[in-house]
Each structure stands twice: as C-alpha cells, then as structure tokens.
Amino acid sequence: MSATGTPAPAGVPQLVPRRRRGTELVLLVAALVVGVGAFVTAELGYSGEIPDNLVSVAGGFVALAVIAHVAVRLLAPYADPVLLPLVVMLNGLGLAMINRIDLDLVASTDDGPFAGQQVLWTMIGVSGFVIVLALLRDHRRLQAFTYTLGLAAIVLLLLPLLPVIGREINGARIWIRVGPLGFQPGEVAKIFLVVFFAGYLVVKRDALALAGRRFAGIDLPRGRDLGPILVAWLVSLGVLVFQRDLGSSLLFFGLFVVLLYVATERVGWIVVGGLLFAAGSWFGYLTFAHVQERVTGWLDPFSDTDAYYQIVQGLYGLAFGGMVGTGLGQGDPSLTPFSYSDFIVTSLGEELGLAGLMAIILCYGLIVERGLRIALLCRDAFGKLLAAGLAVSFALQVFVVVGGVTRLIPLTGLTTPFLSYGGSSLVANWAIVALLLRISHGTRRPAPQVTPLQADDATQVVRLP
Amino acid sequence: MNRPIRVLAVFCGVLFLALLLNSTYVQFVDAEDLNDDAGNRRVLDEQFSRKRGPILVAGEPVARSMKTDDEFDYQRVYRETELYAHLTGYYSYVQGSSDVELSANEILAGSDPVLFVNRVVDLIGNEQPRGGSVQLSIDPAAQQAALDGLDALAGDPSGAVVALEPDTGAVLAMVASPSYDPNLLASHDLSEASRAAKELARASSEPLLDRTRENSYFPGSTFKLVTAAAALESGKYTPETLVPGGPTLDLPDSPQVLTNDVEACGSADITLTQALALSCNVSFGSVGLDLGNEVLQDQAEAFGFNDEQTNYLDGLRVVRSTYPSEAPGPFAAYNAIGQFEVSATPLQMAMVAAGIANDGTVMAPYVIDEVRSPDLEVVESADPEELNEAVSSEVADQLTDMMVSVVDDGTAGEAAIEGVEVAAKTGTAERSEQLAPYAWFVSFAPADDPQVAVAVFIEDAAVARELISGGGLAGPIARQVMEAVIEQ
Numbered sequence: 001m002s003a004t005g006t007p008a009p010a011g012v013p014q015l016v017p018r019r020r021r022g023t024e025l026v027l028l029v030a031a032l033v034v035g036v037g038a039f040v041t042a043e044l045g046y047s048g049e050i051p052d053n054l055v056s057v058a059g060g061f062v063a064l065a066v067i068a069h070v071a072v073r074l075l076a077p078y079a080d081p082v083l084l085p086l087v088v089m090l091n092g093l094g095l096a097m098i099n100r101i102d103l104d105l106v107a108s109t110d111d112g113p114f115a116g117q118q119v120l121w122t123m124i125g126v127s128g129f130v131i132v133l134a135l136l137r138d139h140r141r142l143q144a145f146t147y148t149l150g151l152a153a154i155v156l157l158l159l160p161l162l163p164v165i166g167r168e169i170n171g172a173r174i175w176i177r178v179g180p181l182g183f184q185p186g187e188v189a190k191i192f193l194v195v196f197f198a199g200y201l202v203v204k205r206d207a208l209a210l211a212g213r214r215f216a217g218i219d220l221p222r223g224r225d226l227g228p229i230l231v232a233w234l235v236s237l238g239v240l241v242f243q244r245d246l247g248s249s250l251l252f253f254g255l256f257v258v259l260l261y262v263a264t265e266r267v268g269w270i271v272v273g274g275l276l277f278a279a280g281s282w283f284g285y286l287t288f289a290h291v292q293e294r295v296t297g298w299l300d301p302f303s304d305t306d307a308y309y310q311i312v313q314g315l316y317g318l319a320f321g322g323m324v325g326t327g328l329g330q331g332d333p334s335l336t337p338f339s340y341s342d343f344i345v346t347s348l349g350e351e352l353g354l355a356g357l358m359a360i361i362l363c364y365g366l367i368v369e370r371g372l373r374i375a376l377l378c379r380d381a382f383g384k385l386l387a388a389g390l391a392v393s394f395a396l397q398v399f400v401v402v403g404g405v406t407r408l409i410p411l412t413g414l415t416t417p418f419l420s421y422g423g424s425s426l427v428a429n430w431a432i433v434a435l436l437l438r439i440s441h442g443t444r445r446p447a448p449q450v451t452p453l454q455a456d457d458a459t460q461v462v463r464l465p
Numbered sequence: 466m467n468r469p470i471r472v473l474a475v476f477c478g479v480l481f482l483a484l485l486l487n488s489t490y491v492q493f494v495d496a497e498d499l500n501d502d503a504g505n506r507r508v509l510d511e512q513f514s515r516k517r518g519p520i521l522v523a524g525e526p527v528a529r530s531m532k533t534d535d536e537f538d539y540q541r542v543y544r545e546t547e548l549y550a551h552l553t554g555y556y557s558y559v560q561g562s563s564d565v566e567l568s569a570n571e572i573l574a575g576s577d578p579v580l581f582v583n584r585v586v587d588l589i590g591n592e593q594p595r596g597g598s599v600q601l602s603i604d605p606a607a608q609q610a611a612l613d614g615l616d617a618l619a620g621d622p623s624g625a626v627v628a629l630e631p632d633t634g635a636v637l638a639m640v641a642s643p644s645y646d647p648n649l650l651a652s653h654d655l656s657e658a659s660r661a662a663k664e665l666a667r668a669s670s671e672p673l674l675d676r677t678r679e680n681s682y683f684p685g686s687t688f689k690l691v692t693a694a695a696a697l698e699s700g701k702y703t704p705e706t707l708v709p710g711g712p713t714l715d716l717p718d719s720p721q722v723l724t725n726d727v728e729a730c731g732s733a734d735i736t737l738t739q740a741l742a743l744s745c746n747v748s749f750g751s752v753g754l755d756l757g758n759e760v761l762q763d764q765a766e767a768f769g770f771n772d773e774q775t776n777y778l779d780g781l782r783v784v785r786s787t788y789p790s791e792a793p794g795p796f797a798a799y800n801a802i803g804q805f806e807v808s809a810t811p812l813q814m815a816m817v818a819a820g821i822a823n824d825g826t827v828m829a830p831y832v833i834d835e836v837r838s839p840d841l842e843v844v845e846s847a848d849p850e851e852l853n854e855a856v857s858s859e860v861a862d863q864l865t866d867m868m869v870s871v872v873d874d875g876t877a878g879e880a881a882i883e884g885v886e887v888a889a890k891t892g893t894a895e896r897s898e899q900l901a902p903y904a905w906f907v908s909f910a911p912a913d914d915p916q917v918a919v920a921v922f923i924e925d926a927a928v929a930r931e932l933i934s935g936g937g938l939a940g941p942i943a944r945q946v947m948e949a950v951i952e953q
Contacts, residue, residue, distance in 0.1 A: 262469040305504050312504070318491045319499030320507040332507045350507075354492040358485055365481040372474045376467055384466050388473060395477040399484060408487040 017446045020081040021073050027085035028069055032062055035092015038328060042100035042351075045329025053115070057099060060119050061092060064126045075133040076441035083370050083440075086363050087418055087433050091122060091426070093360070094419035096328070097340070097347055104334035114340050114421045121423035125430035132434035139439045143382045146199025153192035154235075156185035161242055174245050174413075186239075186248050187415070187428035190255075191435070194393055197256055198385035201263035204228070205381075209264035220268040229269070232256040233276045240284055246294065247404075247412030251396050253277060258392050259385055298410035310337045314346035314405050318357075325353025341420040342413060345405050361402065364417070368395040374440045387439045390432050513558055514538040518573045518596030518839065520553050520565055522603045528553040528566070530596075533653070541651040547644050548608050551675040552601060552832065555647035559658045564675070565599065565832070568780030572597045572836050579836060579844045595839035602834040602847065604628075607638035607917070610949040614942030615642040620927025624939075625676035627815040628946050631915045633849040634777070634819070634828030638919075638946055639812075645672040678783045681808035682922065685894025686744045686935065687905045688803025690817055693741055693867065695764035696752050697860040704863050707734040708748040716750075716795030723750040723798055738867045742875030744891060746802050753801020758792035761800060767855040768817045768827060770809070777829035777852065778812075786813035803894060815920035816852075818907040821868070822888070822915035825861035827852045869912050877908070879940030882948055886912035889943065891935030901930055906939035910947045917950040919943045 036058045043051040051057070065088045072079055099115035106113055136142065142149075160166040165176045174186050201208070208225050236253035239245055257273030260266075284291045293307075301308035301315070313336040321331060333339045333347035340347070349357040371391025378384045397414050404411040415425035491499075500508050514537040519529035527549040530539040541556045543549070554564025562570060571577035575584060575596040583595070611626035618624070621643065628638035649661035665673050674680055696702035710731040714723040723746050730745035740748035753761060765771070765788035775783040789796075789806035799805035812830065820827035829852040836845035856864070868888030871877045877889035892905030904926075909918035921939035928938065 258473065262466055262473065265466065265469050302502075315491060315499055316502070316505045316507055318488070319496035320505070320511075322492055322496050332510055335506055349488065349492060354488060357488050357492065361481060361484050361488070365478070368477050368481075369474065372470055372477070375470050381466060384470070388466075388470050392473060392477070395480060399480040402484050403487065406484070406487050406491050408483060 017078055017444050019077045021069075021077060024072065024081035024084055025069060027082065028065060028088060031085040031089035031092065032065055034089050035096060036062065038093055038096035039099060042096050042328035043103065045327050046100060046103050047329075051099070053099070057095065057115055057119050061095060061122065064122055065092075068126050068129055071130040071133055072437060075130075075137075076437050078445040079437035079441040080370050080374060080444075083367060083433055083436060086367050086370075087430070090360070090363060090418035091125075093348065094344060094416075094421075095119065095122065097333075097344055097351075097419070098421050100329055100351075101334050101340045101347060103329075104332075105340075117423075118421055118426075121426045124423065125426045128427050129430040129434040132431050133438060136435075136438055139383050139386060139435065139442055140380060142195050142386070143199045143202070146196055146203075149192040150196030150200070153189040153196060156189040156192065157235075157239065157243075159185045174243050174248070182423075184415075184422070184424035186243075186245065187424040188431075190248075190251065190393060191390075191428055191431055193252060194255065194259075194389035195386060197259045198382055198389055200228075201259055202382045202385055205263035208260065208269075209266055218267050218271060221266065221272060226272070229256065229260065229272060229276065233280060237280055237283070240280075240288075240291075244288070244290055245413060246284075246291065246410075247397075247400050247414035250400060250412065251393065251414065253280070254396050255389060255393050259389050262388050263381075263385055294410040294412065298407060301407070310343065311405070311407060311411055313337070314343050315407060317346045317350035318406065321350035321353045321357075323354050325349070325351050325356055327351060341415065341422055342401070343405050344416055344420045345402050348419070349406075360419075361398075364394070364398045364402075368392075368398075371436050374436055374443060377443045378439055379443060383439045383442065387436060390436055394429075394432065509558070510537075512574050513556075515574060516595055517541065517556065518575065518598040518837075520549075520569075520573070521598055521600040522549065522608075523605050524600070525605075526598075527601075528556075528647075535653050537653055540653060541647075543647045543651070546646045546648065548605075548612055548640065549603075550644045550647050551641045551677070552603065552639060553647060555650040557647075557650040557658055557662070558653070559655055560650050560662050564781055565601070565779070569599045569833060569836075572599055575839070577836075580838060583838050583840070597839060597844065598837045598841070599833050600835040600837065601832055602630075602635040602637065603639065603832070604637040604950060606949040606952075607946050608640060610945040611638045611640040611921075611942065612642070614921070614945050615640065615923075617942075618923065618926040618928075618938065620925075621670065622923065622926040623670060623676065624921070624923040624926070625811040626919065626921050626942060626946060627677050627811045628917050628919045628950065629815050629819040629828075629830055631819040631822035631909060631918045632828065633847075634830045634852070635834065635847065635849070636778070636830055636832045637917060637950055639677050639832065641674070641676040643670050643672045676811065676922065676924065678778070678781065678810050678812045681784055681786050681810045681813070682903055682924070683894035683896065684803040684807060684809040684814055685892035685903060685905055686746075686803060687814055687817075687890050687892035687907045687920075688807055688809070689741060689744065689749045689801070689892075690821065690864065690868070690890050690907070691765050691768060692749050692753055692756075692761060692801045693737065694768075694821070694856045694860060694864060695756055695760050696737065697863055698764065698856055699756060699760060701755075702737055702752070704738045704867055705736050708737055708740050709751045710735040710740070710745060711747055714747040714750045714798065716798055717754070718794035721795065723747055723795075723802075738870055739874075741867045741890070742871045744871075744876050749801050750798035753797045754795075756797075756801075758789075758797040758800060761797065762788050762790055764855070765807075767853055768820055769813055769852060777831065777850075779831055779833045781832060783812060784810060786810050803892065811920045811922040814905065814907050814922070815918055817855075818888075818890075818909050818920060819915075819918035820853075820855040821861050821864045822909040822918050823861075824858040825856040826854050865912055868908075872908075876934075876936045877906070877940060879936050880906070880908050880910075880944045880947070882910060882944060882951070885910050885947075885951060887944075887947065888912045888915075889940070891940065893933060893935050901925060901928075902933050904933050904938040905935045906943045908943045908947065910951060917947050919946050921946075 039058050102113040102115050159176050236249045240249040260269040297308040301311045305312045328351045331350040333350050336343045368391050375384045375387035401414040401416050403409040417429045517530040519526035528543050531542050533540045554566040556562045556566040573596045580597050625641045652658040725746050770786045770788040786809040829850045834847050838844050865888050872887045872889050876891045880887050880889045887910040889908030894903040904923040906921040909915045921943045
C-alpha cells in the first residue's frame with residue numbers, strides 16, 4: 001500500500017498509512033495463547049485436571065477476541081495494531097486468575113464463582129467496544145457533546161449518593177444497584193470527564209495559557225484564570241468527602257491538571273495543581289479517619305496485622321511468589337481478601353512471580369505509550385487532548401492501584417484495568433480502547449484524495465470520494 | 466501540544482519505572498524478611514505440605530512424614546510417644562512446632578545450608594526439596610529403662626530422668642512424665658488439633674512441660690555435691706576434714722536452727738566424707754556458712770547454674786538453674802543444702818554428676834548426634850564441646866570416692882550394681898508442710914571409668930510423706946538406667 005493524497009509539507013516525515021491488521025492478528029493469537037494458556041495451566045496446577053468450563057469460558061473468550069478484531073478490521077482498519085492484543089492478553093490473564101481463585105473460594109466460602117460473571121462482563125465490554133467503533137465514526141463529533149457529557153459525568157458521580165439505588169460497599173459510596181445489577185458509575189464518568197476536559201480546554205486554552213507572574217523561571221497562571229482548576233479541585237474533594245473514594249478523587253484531579261498542562265503548555269499549571277493537591281491531601285489527612293488509616297497502613301502495616309490484614313497478606317503473597325512465582329494454581333492468593341478484584345495484582349505476582357508482574361506492568365506501560373503516541377500523531381487539538389487524557393487516566397489508575405497494593409503509595413480503592421473482577425471497570429476500559437483506536441484510525445488513515453474538478457473553473461469545488 | 470505530550474510520556478515512564486523498582490524490592494530484596502515473618506501463613510502452609518525428614522533414634526524413625534491424600538499431602542506421625550514426645554516435640558498447624566521439630570526445623574524442612582547441594586539437585590530435577598533427617602543421641606534401652614522406672618511408681622507419678630555420657634555430653638536418656646501424644650496436635654483435622662491443644666494446655670498435670678529442662682526445682686541434698694566441691698576446691702577442706710555433726714546448727718541472725726533429717730550424723734564432729742554419705746544438713750550448713758555464699762555461687766556457676774543463655778542441647782529450651790547472689794545471715798546455710806533460693810533442672814543435676822565423672826570438666830550436653838541428607842549421607846556429626854572446668858581432676862577424684870561411699874556406707878545403697886562401683890548422692894527436698902517433698906538421685910558408674918551419669922527427679926508420687934526419700938524412690942530408677950547403658 002502506498003501513500004496517496006497531498007504531499008506532506010517539507011520537514012515533516014511522510015507517514016505511510018498501513019493497515020497492519022495482519023500484525024494485529026498475529027499479536028492477538030499470541031495474546032490468546034497467553035490468556036487461554038494461563039486459564040488451562042492454572043487449573044492444571046491446582047487440581048491436575050483440564051478445566052471443565054474450558055469450552056464455555058475460554059471458547060467464549062476467544063470468540064469475543066475474534067469479534068473485536070473483526071470489528072476493528074471493518075470499522076477502524078487503520079487503527080493501532082498493538083492495543084487490542086495487549087488488552088485481550090490482560091483481560092485473558094485476569095479471567096484466568098479469577099477462575100483460579102474461584103477454585104479456592106468455592107471450596108471454602110460462599111463467595112464466587114466470579115469467572116462466569118466476568119465472561120459475561122467481557123462480552124458486554126466487547127459489545128460496548130464494537131458499538132463505540134460503529135456509532136462514533138469520527139472522534140471529533142464528540143466535541144459537540146462537551147458540556148452534555150460534562151453534565152452527565154456529574155450526574156453519574158452523584159448517583160451513588162442518592163437513596164434507594166446508591167450503595168455503600170466497603171466504606172466507599174460509589175455503587176448503584178438497579179435490580180440485580182451493580183455498577184460503579186464513576187468508571188463511566190471518568191471517560192465523560194476526559195471528553196469534557198478535552199472539549200473545554202481546547203476552546204479555553206488560549207486564555208488559560210496567558211502568562212501571569214513569573215516565579216523561579218516558571219510562568220504562573222493569572223489569578224483570574226484559576227476558576228476552572230479550583231472547581232475541579234472542589235469536585236475532587238467532594239468525591240473524597242461524600243463518596244470516600246480516595247482513588248477516584250486523585251484520578252479526576254490529576255487528569256484535569258495534566259490536560260491543562262498539555263493544552264496550555266504551561267508548567268505553571270502543574271505547580272498550581274501540585275500545591276492544590278498537597279493542600280487537599282493535607283486537609284483529607286487531618287479530617288478523615290479513613291485517610292489516616294490508609295496512610296498508617298502504608299507506612300507501617302505490620303504495626304497492626306489485623307487492621308491492615310489485606311495489605312499485609314498481599315505483601316506476603318508477593319514475597320512468597322518471589323522471582324519466578326509459585327506457578328499458576330500453586331500459590332495461596334485467596335488468603336488475601338479481594339484477591340480477585342482490588343488485589344488481583346498481588347495474586348498474579350504471587351503465582352507468576354516478579355518476572356510475571358513486571359511483564360504485566362510493562363504491558364500497561366505499552367498501552368499508555370501507544371495511547372500517547374496516538375495523541376502525538378493526532379492532527380486535531382481535541383483528538384490530541386482526548387487521546388492524551390485517556391492514556392494518562394490509564395497510567396494514573398494503574399500507578400495508583402498497583403502502587404497501592406505493592407505499598408509504594410497508600411492504598412486506594414481503584415480497580416486494576418482489565419484484570420480485576422468487576423463489570424463497570426471492564427466495560428469502561430473497553431470503551432476507552434475503542435476511543436483510542438477510533439482516534440488512531442482517524443490519524444493514520446490516508447488523507448482523502450482531493451480532485452479538482454476543472455482547473456479553469458471560476459469557483460473551486462472540492463469533491464470528496 | 467506535542468512537547469507536553471512528550472514530557473508526559475517521560476513522566477508516565479517514571480511512574481512505571483517506580484512500580485517496577487518497588488515490586489523488585491517487595492518480591493526480591495525484602496522477600497526473605499517477609500517470608501520469615503511468623504504471620505506468613507503461606508510459608509507455613511508450604512512447609513506443612515512438604516516431605517519433612519524423619520527424627521531417628523538408633524536408626525529407627527520416631528517422627529516421620531507419611532503421604533496422605535488431604536490438602537497438606539504429608540502427615541507427621543510420631544511413634545512411641547510416651548518415650549519421645551518431649552524430645553521430638555510436635556509439628557502442628559495450629560500450635561506451630563516445638564523441641565527438636567522446632568530447633569532442627571531447617572534441616573528437617575530441607576532449607577538448612579548443609580543441605581544446599583541436595584536442594585540444588587532437587588531444583589534441577591524439578592522435585593520438591595526434601596528434608597534431611599536428624600539422629601538423636603538417645604540410647605533406646607536407657608530411655609526405656611528410665612520410663613519403666615517412672616511408670617513403676619505408684620499413682621500418676623510426675624518426674625524426670627536425664628542420663629548423660631560424661632566424656633561427650635551426649636544425652637543418653639531424657640524422659641519426663643507425664644507425657645502427651647504429639648499425634649493429636651499434628652492432626653490435619655485442625656479443629657480437633659486445636660481442641661487437643663487446649664486440653665493439654667489446661668491439664669493440671671502439665672503434660673506439655675518437659676520436667677527435665679523446662680522447669681527448675683529445689684535440688685535439696687543433691688546440691689551438697691556442689692557444696693562439697695566448693696569446700697575441696699577452696700583448699701580449706703579434704704575428704705577427711707572434720708566438720709560439725711550433731712543434731713542442730715545455730716544459725717546467725719536467726720532464732721531458727723538447722724536440723725538433720727537422720728540421726729546417724731552423731732553428736733560430735735564427723736569427716737566430710739561421712740557427712741556426705743549420711744547427708745548431714747548440720748555439717749553442710751556449717752561448711753556453707755564457713756565458705757560464704759560467694760564461694761558457693763562461683764562453684765555452682767562453674768557447673769552451669771545461672772547460665773543466662775543456654776546455647777547447648779542443640780537449641781532445645783533449657784530454663785536457668787539458679788543460685789542466689791544475695792544470702793544474708795543464715796541463708797548461705799540453707800543454700801548449701803539446696804533449699805531456699807537454689808533451684809536446678811534435672812538436666813543441670815545430671816551435668817553436676819557428669820562433670821565430677823569427667824575429671825571435673827562439664828561437657829556441653831547435646832541431643833542431636835548426626836544430621837543426614839535425604840539420601841542418608843551423614844552431613845554433620847556432633848562435635849563434643851567443653852562447657853566449663855568445674856573442679857580440678859584431683860577434687861573430682863576425691864568427690865568420686867566420697868560419692869562411692871554414699872553408695873557403700875550411706876543413703877544411696879539402692880543404686881549398688883553388682884560388680885560395678887557406683888558413685889551417687891541422694892536428695893529429699895522440702896517444699897512446704899502441705900506439699901510432698903521432691904525425691905532426687907544423681908549418680909554415675911562405673912566410678913573408675915564412668916560411662917553414664919544420671920539424674921532422677923520425682924516431683925510427685927502416691928507415696929506417704931514419710932516414705933519419700935531420694936534413695937528409696939529415685940535410686941532404683943537410676944540404677945536401672947545405669948545398668949541399661951553399662952550392659953551394652
């Protein structure tokens with residue numbers, strides 16, 4: 001395939017648009033080998049038997065991956081070829097680990113099984129993925145819904161606070177329950193917020209980029225422009241105060257500051273954001289017992305191994321796994337509470353070892369890197385901000401949750417994208433990948449051929465093929 | 466906007482690098498500490514389901530792991546628990562482990578450095594690391610004789626017997642009664658094991674207590690050996706030195722008087738040898754007052770009393786035997802006859818006898834004779850070590866002669882073995898008016914070439930108070946144990 005269309009301006013390297021769907025398929029097969037392989041070896045390691053839900057779980061999963069691949073082929077053929085295989089691999093590993101923990105839990109407790117449910121959520125996630133690709137043919141159309149989606153995000157964030165449908169689970173009020181279905185609206189709100197931030201900042205960035213006072217070589221923003229960041233700060237604090245959700249609070253605010261910086265290219269916003277973050281953290285620490293508890297559990301979890309049982313068990317699990325891990329199905333990950341959701345990273349670290357955990361972290365790193373690359377290549381400001389925002393939200397979330405369970409930073413309740421059990425997170429993250437692929441496709445596809453109708457016509461009319 | 470995105474890419478790179486470094490710290494640098502943490506159930510689970518090496522006595526396993534088909538794969542099984550429970554200890558999921566199971570854990574579990582080569586071989590062969598085995602120094606015949614002797618006492622007797630090889634410190638017999646069944650604690654039925662553990666902990670007879678080394682008691686008259694040793698070492702006394710006999714001793718700063726339990730101590734001065742043979746309190750009380758508490762304390766410590774940290778007996782728990790540093794007024798006299806604030810484990814009293822038997826040098830007692838690899842190759846053998854020179858060899862010879870006369874002419878006739886010269890000392894330690902006195906007996910034989918030193922301690926037996934005596938109750942047991950060793 002060769003480049004068509006207008007020649008690129010001098011100095012900019014010519015991008016050769018290639019579909020790369022074959023590459024994606026090869027990588028996808030490798031990802032499925034890892035995912036399904038993990039699924040089978042986990043049960044082999046546990047009981048020495050081939051799992052009896054092999055066909056329903058693994059088969060279903062392979063079918064979903066193929067559907068996703070076909071959807072990309074048809075709907076976004078020029079999209080990045082690495083993202084989908086990475087996501088399929090993580091989703092598969094998560095499914096394998098959840099199924100493996102089911103074996104423990106079903107034997108000893110009333111919990112679970114979760115794997116079947118997770119397959120169902122994966123199905124919904126992939127459906128959402130296809131629907132996003134199918135309905136949204138150009139990411140720029142989202143810009144029209146900037147404020148609608150911003151409002152929707154606020155409503156979604158408020159939903160769990162409502163009586164009747166709102167639910168408080170494990171101290172955080174971030175759930176809604178309608179009939180049998182539980183959902184964390186915050187996960188979807190996250191996407192809406194990124195769209196809102198991108199759409200808002202792309203319009204206001206010129207004003208916000210105006211320099212104010214200069215301090216230590218950094219241009220600080222003008223005082224009168226501080227309004228938006230203060231609003232974001234207050235909303236984040238509101239999430240912390242009313243929903244007691246430390247992780248989301250941090251994520252929303254971090255996201256806004258980062259996008260502000262990208263949009264305005266002013267380091268000053270990072271300084272202001274950092275100061276506000278420090279103030280918010282200090283306020284949270286002084287005011288809320290649950291924040292203090294998290295900090296103590298981070299600094300010295302062994303001071304009270306009953307109160308910090310979960311983090312301590314997670315660390316024991318990681319240490320027990322060591323360099324190469326116990327092998328799938330041969331550790332004791334279920335000793336850690338929520339080993340299938342919040343602490344699935346320590347479960348994987350225990351059974352796959354440091355080697356496996358590093359591979360997983362690097363996969364996340366690759367996803368973020370691909371996301372930022374899409375942002376770099378994207379030709380419109382809105383798409384750049386959107387892609388960068390989605391990639392950064394992913395990076396922050398992975399950092400906060402993996403850093404939390406491995407005791408790099410205080411523990412906060414965020415889900416591990418694609419790995420942990422839970423529908424909202426899975427569906428939202430599949431949608432994020434769909435958005436990234438959509439932007440990527442829009443960026444990498446050949447520019448439309450422009451054919452002048454008649455050179456000597458008085459009026460130049462351009463016809464698109 | 467591309468420059469900030471590039472900065473962002475670097476920033477995200479730093480975040481992920483931090484995650485990688487931190488997980489390296491947790492899973493590699495800090496992993497060993499975390500795995501050594503007592504609360505780490507994963508490590509316990511894994512060790513528990515490993516094939517653990519056996520504990521052997523004369524080549525026969527008294528504790529070993531047998532394959533099971535439950536979740537832990539191997540069940541620890543103990544044989545002849547009456548004889549060996551206090552030595553093997555237990556290896557229990559609910560209670561942890563104790564005694565040799567605890568102190569030799571790294572060998573039995575296969576993680577000890579001496580088994581390094583085996584571990585590498587197992588790793589390459591993709592096998593689970595196997596445990597090594599430990600061979601105890603116990604002589605099964607002596608152990609059996611000791612238990613039979615205790616069992617032969619009336620009622621539900623409680624007591625302890627320790628036999629040492631004087632020139633090495635090897636423990637030949639170590640029996641405490643009552644005992645318990647470690648199989649109950651090692652059961653994989655965890656609730657049953659917990660129940661058994663609670664019952665054992667509650668039992669008033671304290672079956673979990675190893676009376677040979679985990680508790681100390683008034684040594685009574687057997688302590689007169691230490692007092693005699695101090696007297697001879699001081700140079701002021703010989704075995705023939707005359708010491709006060711007579712029925713009573715006036716004590717300084719006290720209205721009380723010290724009396725003899727026996728009338729044979731006469732009414733006038735007697736030799737030190739006679740005083741030991743007849744166990745005269747008056748004589749040894751006055752020797753104690755004459756020497757002073759400090760001299761007695763030094764001598765007691767030379768035999769191993771007041772040892773803050775016993776690092777012998779292969780890490781098995783040994784409580785401190787005590788001799789007080791303060792003894793105002795009359796109390797040096799009480800200390801000199803093993804009452805008041807003196808306390809000794811039966812093991813300590815066996816060490817006193819063994820030290821005298823070994824020309825005055827106390828050897829550090831040990832109980833693990835050999836460590837073997839899973840392939841039964843001997844990888845470590847016991848290396849006898851001197852603990853201390855308690856008395857000179859001349860004094861040791863004199864003490865030996867005096868102890869022989871205790872058997873020939875004194876209170877320890879029960880220990881006489883035909884054709885063998887036996888050295889011994891009896892003891893009957895008063896506790897209070899209400900409680901029965903302790904009966905003690907320490908001895909070694911043959912006197913000219915000692916092969917075994919024994920301490921027998923009887924805490925309680927269903928015997929009328931006036932019939933309790935070290936020679937009568939404990940003497941026969943000591944004789945049987947000595948015979949069991951010498952006959953071989």
